[in-house]
Amino acid sequence: MNKLLKKSKSYLTYCLYKNVGKGLKKAFILVLAINSFSCNIKESVPQLGENSIKEVIDALTLKEKAKMVASNAISEPDYQGLPLALGHYMFGIPKLGIPNVALNDGPAGLHIDSIRPDEPNKKYFATAWPASRLIASSWDMELAEKVAAAYGHELKEYGIGIVLGPGLNIHRNPLCGRNFEYYSEDPLVSGLIASAMVDGVQSNGVGTCLKHFVANNQETQRNVLETYISERALREIYLRTFEIPVRKSQPWTIMTALNYLNGPYVSENPELLTTILRDEWGFKGFVMTDWFGGIDPIKQLKAGNDLLTPGIPTQVEAIIKAVENKELPVEVLDKNIERILSVIEKTAIFKGYQFSDDPDLKANAQFCRTAATEGMILLKNNQVLPFNKDIKKIALFGNEGYRQFAGGLGSGQVNRAYENPISQGLENAGYTLDANLKDAYLSYIANYDKANPKGNHIKELFEPTPPAPIMQVKASQIEKMSSEYDIAVLVLGRISGENLDRAQQNFEITGAEKQIIKDVSKAFHSKGKKVVVVLNIAGVIETASWRDDVDAIFLAWMPGQEGGNAIADVLTGKVNPSGKLTTTFPMKYSDVPSAKNFPGNFYPEKSTRDFMGYKYIPGDVTYEEGIYVGYRYYNSFNVKPAYEFGYGLSYTDFKYSNLELSAKQFTDEMTVKVTITNTGKTAGKEAVQIYLSAPTKSMDKPTEELKAFAKTGLLEPGASQTLTFKLNARDLSSFSTEQSAWFAEAGKYTVKAGASSRDFRLIKSFELANDMVVEKVHKALVPTKDINDLKSRR
Ligand code: BGC
Numbered sequence: 194m195n196k197l198l199k200k201s202k203s204y205l206t207y208c209l210y211k212n213v214g215k216g217l218k219k220a221f222i223l224v225l226a227i228n229s230f231s232c233n234i235k236e237s238v239p240q241l242g243e244n245s246i247k248e249v250i251d252a253l254t255l256k257e258k259a260k261m262v263a264s265n266a267i268s269e270p271d272y273q274g275l276p277l278a279l280g281h282y283m284f285g286i287p288k289l290g291i292p293n294v295a296l297n298d299g300p301a302g303l304h305i306d307s308i309r310p311d312e313p314n315k316k317y318f319a320t321a322w323p324a325s326r327l328i329a330s331s332w333d334m335e336l337a338e339k340v341a342a343a344y345g346h347e348l349k350e351y352g353i354g355i356v357l358g359p360g361l362n363i364h365r366n367p368l369c370g371r372n373f374e375y376y377s378e379d380p381l382v383s384g385l386i387a388s389a390m391v392d393g394v395q396s397n398g399v400g401t402c403l404k405h406f407v408a409n410n411q412e413t414q415r416n417v418l419e420t421y422i423s424e425r426a427l428r429e430i431y432l433r434t435f436e437i438p439v440r441k442s443q444p445w446t447i448m449t450a451l452n453y454l455n456g457p458y459v460s461e462n463p464e465l466l467t468t469i470l471r472d473e474w475g476f477k478g479f480v481m482t483d484w485f486g487g488i489d490p491i492k493q494l495k496a497g498n499d500l501l502t503p504g505i506p507t508q509v510e511a512i513i514k515a516v517e518n519k520e521l522p523v524e525v526l527d528k529n530i531e532r533i534l535s536v537i538e539k540t541a542i543f544k545g546y547q548f549s550d551d552p553d554l555k556a557n558a559q560f561c562r563t564a565a566t567e568g569m570i571l572l573k574n575n576q577v578l579p580f581n582k583d584i585k586k587i588a589l590f591g592n593e594g595y596r597q598f599a600g601g602l603g604s605g606q607v608n609r610a611y612e613n614p615i616s617q618g619l620e621n622a623g624y625t626l627d628a629n630l631k632d633a634y635l636s637y638i639a640n641y642d643k644a645n646p647k648g649n650h651i652k653e654l655f656e657p658t659p660p661a662p663i664m665q666v667k668a669s670q671i672e673k674m675s676s677e678y679d680i681a682v683l684v685l686g687r688i689s690g691e692n693l694d695r696a697q698q699n700f701e702i703t704g705a706e707k708q709i710i711k712d713v714s715k716a717f718h719s720k721g722k723k724v725v726v727v728l729n730i731a732g733v734i735e736t737a738s739w740r741d742d743v744d745a746i747f748l749a750w751m752p753g754q755e756g757g758n759a760i761a762d763v764l765t766g767k768v769n770p771s772g773k774l775t776t777t778f779p780m781k782y783s784d785v786p787s788a789k790n791f792p793g794n795f796y797p798e799k800s801t802r803d804f805m806g807y808k809y810i811p812g813d814v815t816y817e818e819g820i821y822v823g824y825r826y827y828n829s830f831n832v833k834p835a836y837e838f839g840y841g842l843s844y845t846d847f848k849y850s851n852l853e854l855s856a857k858q859f860t861d862e863m864t865v866k867v868t869i870t871n872t873g874k875t876a877g878k879e880a881v882q883i884y885l886s887a888p889t890k891s892m893d894k895p896t897e898e899l900k901a902f903a904k905t906g907l908l909e910p911g912a913s914q915t916l917t918f919k920l921n922a923r924d925l926s927s928f929s930t931e932q933s934a935w936f937a938e939a940g941k942y943t944v945k946a947g948a949s950s951r952d953f954r955l956i957k958s959f960e961l962a963n964d965m966v967v968e969k970v971h972k973a974l975v976p977t978k979d980i981n982d983l984k985s986r987r
Pocket of ligand 1: 299404604691
């Protein structure tokens with residue numbers, strides 16, 4: 194048992210298990226707790242769902258109240274029957290009909306152990322969906338919602354109450370170790386895709402949890418990092434990504450980030466959790482901390498952070514004491530619990546849904562394959578893709594051709610039932626690979642893994658063992674293969690995860706990678722054959738120094754459990770690629786606007802805390818680039834990227850025509866229409882982007898900002914579709930720090946219908962007659978130090 198739990202994903206589960214001791218019983222106790230237990234005592238005590246929430250709260254003792262917000266079921270001896278393998282459980286009070294609701298990671302699939310302690314002979318798996326950044330690269334909200342609906346159904350069938358996702362922090366810097374779990378450098382793309390995910394999951398009666406609110410844009414020392422961001426950059430970029438799904442989709446819960454922001458810890462800040470989140474945006478659910486977040490439980494509860502995770506005994510004691518000595522009004526605690534209970538009441542599991550523990554993983558795997566093809570991106574194509582019919586034998590190079598990174602590391606990791614590397618995808622599609630080369634790669638990887646065994650769970654969480662560096666292949670062998678094989682496919686891989694940002698070397702191409710790119714290109718090109726590079730990467734890498742050596746570059750991100758088949762579907766032309774970048778690929782790392790201050794300054798001599806032997810080293814970071822994140826910077830400062838935001842090729846071409854605006858003057862809404870026609874020979878879809886350039890008389894602004902986007906349906910050659918977009922007053926406005934308001938300047942606004950952030954196909958303007966204060970907000974989150982935000986040179 195001990196071994197099983199050590200292997201378990203959840204360090205929390207393991208830590209708690211160590212405290213709990215004793216054996217575990219059957220999972221059915223959860224159902225029992227909800228259904229039968231309550232029936233017996235119903236008469237004498239109020240029941241959640243039957244009595245009012247107030248009556249239920251009034252029936253709780255102070256200790257029970259404290260435990261409801263700062264403990265969890267797993268650490269309670271009474272609750273040993275819960276299926277630990279499922280992760281985290283909220284503290285329930287069965288006699289009042291309050292169940293132990295399961296909270297589980299994560300954004301790209303359910304994070305469960307395959308083996309449950311009480312069922313050693315059975316295996317449980319979950320669908321590993323394509324990573325979040327791939328879903329966003331589809332630019333397709335309908336697709337995102339469908340994926341989320343299928344995912345939500347799987348969660349429901351496993352009895353989950355709330356899933357700990359989606360993650361929607363901004364891709365501020367390409368080295369953030371968790372960017373694969375997030376969507377974009379742009380808050381609109383990120384916010385709208387997150388919104389679709391929330392709608393899809395919650396349609397099943399399973400709650401979502403937007404995380405990590407807010408400004409958790411790096412992993413380095415996230416628990417003790419002082420983050421400083423101007424009010425404007427916060428409102429326009431970092432808060433905006435959360436504001437959109439909160440207002441549009443009402444996620445049931447939100448997880449606060451671990452960092453400090455402009456002074457206090459975010460989980461202890463009432464301006465963030467009450468003034469902005471609830472008073473301004475109208476959030477109705479409950480807020481939980483990230484695991485072990487913040488320091489002061491009383492400040493957290495008062496701020497509106499309702500649940501402390503994982504919940505520890507010292508917090509429970511502190512809460513009881515604080516209520517007793519009137520430092521924490523009991524009404525505040527009751528409000529925290531009221532919010533938690535209102536969410537619990539909405540869950541399918543509370544409503545008595547009898548979950549099967551047996552979701553349709555086969556159907557989900559099929560859908561996973563389709564979804565993955567929608568977000569993969571063709572970056573370069575020199576008349577090589579899709580493979581023509583003469584291609585039968587493929588020389589496949591690169592470790593990740595044979596062992597795929599389906600998803601990233603950390604809490605977002607998913608235990609999938611099987612591997613589907615690119616080699617298998619290509620073989621399934623009928624191509625012949627070199628058996629000796631395949632054996633060589635597989636034994637190289639196996640030997641490396643044997644020589645570099647993974648550490649225990651905690652070690653892997655904080656210091657993951659790096660995967661094998663790319664295997665060297667002799668130039669003479671490549672030369673020989675170039676005569677026998679019709680084409681070369683070379684796969685480059687990068688993995689990353691929680692707690693650890695990528696080092697700059699991880700962004701760069703290694704010497705060994707450069708060598709194999711050169712050797713393969715030289716050999717195959719000398720025979721008039723082509724070279725395709727497939728990128729199976731968690732984060733953005735450098736492409737400018739080697740892209741001219743190869744004929745095609747295909748970005749597969751982390752494609753989920755059907756990755757190999759999905760990649761083959763696009764390379765062979767079964768599916769026409771339609772994904773576009775939601776994050777810029779810069780020419781070089783130093784071009785990144787946050788490169789100068791990422792991850793920040795650290796002070797080892799000030800270290801006073803640790804977590805299981807890993808030191809917390811206090812640090813600070815100031816987002817000096819202000820609002821100039823991603824394309825906002827590259828466009829405004831004329832820095833040419835390798836591949837820009839919004840970019841992606843297709844096997845066909847699209848014409849943009851008939852850009853129409855509903856009026857010449859803006860009043861309260863503007864309708865924008867544009868017609869897209871497939872002018873090529875292959876059916877395809879196009880992600881269309883609407884940018885706006887606003888007047889800059891009184892405020893510094895990016896040259897253009899994305900204001901709307903949509904994807905066409907599958908257009909047959911010659912077919913057209915007219916897309917309609919709406920711009921409202923808020924879309925015209927920028928955040929004025931002086932006025933604490935969203936403010937739109939009078940003047941000329943230019944609408945640009947683009948195929949990317951640098952490829953504007955049609956342009957039209959309208960006027961705003963008078964300055965307009967669109968929305969007045971509170972003065973909040975003012976930095977405790979001066980920040981000299983970057984200004985555009987215009
Ligand atoms: C992560 C969260 C995750 C939580 C629970 C934390 O370390 O930051 O994203 O949901 O663990 O596993």
